[in-house]
Amino acid sequence: MATNYATVTWDQLHRDARTLASALITRAPFKGIVAVTRGGLIPAAIIARELDCRLVESISVVSYSGESAQDQKEPKVVKAPVAAGDGEGFLIIDDLVDSGDTARVVREVLPKAHFACLYAKPNGKPHTDQYVMEVAQDTWVLFPWDTAPLFVPPLARNAN
Ligand SMILES: O=P(O)(O)OC[C@H]1O[C@H](OP(=O)(O)OP(=O)(O)O)[C@H](O)[C@@H]1O
Ligand SMILES: Nc1nc2[nH]cnc2c(=O)[nH]1
Numbered sequence: 001m002a003t004n005y006a007t008v009t010w011d012q013l014h015r016d017a018r019t020l021a022s023a024l025i026t027r028a029p030f031k032g033i034v035a036v037t038r039g040g041l042i043p044a045a046i047i048a049r050e051l052d053c054r055l056v057e058s059i060s061v062v063s064y065s066g067e068s069a070q071d072q073k074e075p076k077v078v079k080a081p082v083a084a085g086d087g088e089g090f091l092i093i094d095d096l097v098d099s100g101d102t103a104r105v106v107r108e109v110l111p112k113a114h115f116a117c118l119y120a121k122p123n124g125k126p127h128t129d130q131y132v133m134e135v136a137q138d139t140w141v142l143f144p145w146d147t148a149p150l151f152v153p154p155l156a157r158n159a160n
């Protein structure tokens with residue numbers, strides 16, 4: 001299990017995706033965007049809207065089965081991004097790089113594409129061309145689609 005958790009709200013995610021889009025403007029226009037499923041789908045949709053990019057392809061990668069680094073297996077591509085060729089002129093979007101294994105496998109498939117993500121842990125940083133915010137390696141990022149608001153009892157009830 002991760003030592004710490006960092007909760008990202010929908011508002012924060014939207015802001016960070018727009019920040020990434022504005023940092024990518026100088027490289028636009030892209031021929032298209034490749035979203036790394038599933039976590040890259042919503043960031044890719046926001047960035048496609050901001051960059052006015054209509055061609056959105058996906059690469060489906062399966063690796064983690066739970067919420068820690070121990071739950072990771074070698075990532076497997078279960079759907080190829082056929083519309084993106086070797087990636088030339090394309091932008092790859094994922095939500096984050098952690099070990100960097102997913103990004104490494106995606107880049108093998110699309111060697112000429114530009115890889116960008118919202119969050120990067122230190123081990124993943126060498127595998128991404130661009131990111132918005134660094135997160136500690138021992139922190140598990142909780143995305144808005146991973147979480148739900150729940151009742152928390154008042155502090156005073158646990159005081160004695
Ligand atoms: O750098 P890594 O250690 O490979 O981790 C990063 C990957 O892990 C998560 O995907 P996950 O495999 O959990 O699948 P999902 O996107 O379908 O939720 C995340 O969306 C990245 O794609
Ligand atoms: N939700 C989530 N998925 C991940 N996959 C690899 N690292 C992470 C993380 O920190 N959070």
Ligand SMILES: [Mg+2]
Pocket residue numbers: 036037038039040094102
């Ligand atoms: Mg993913």
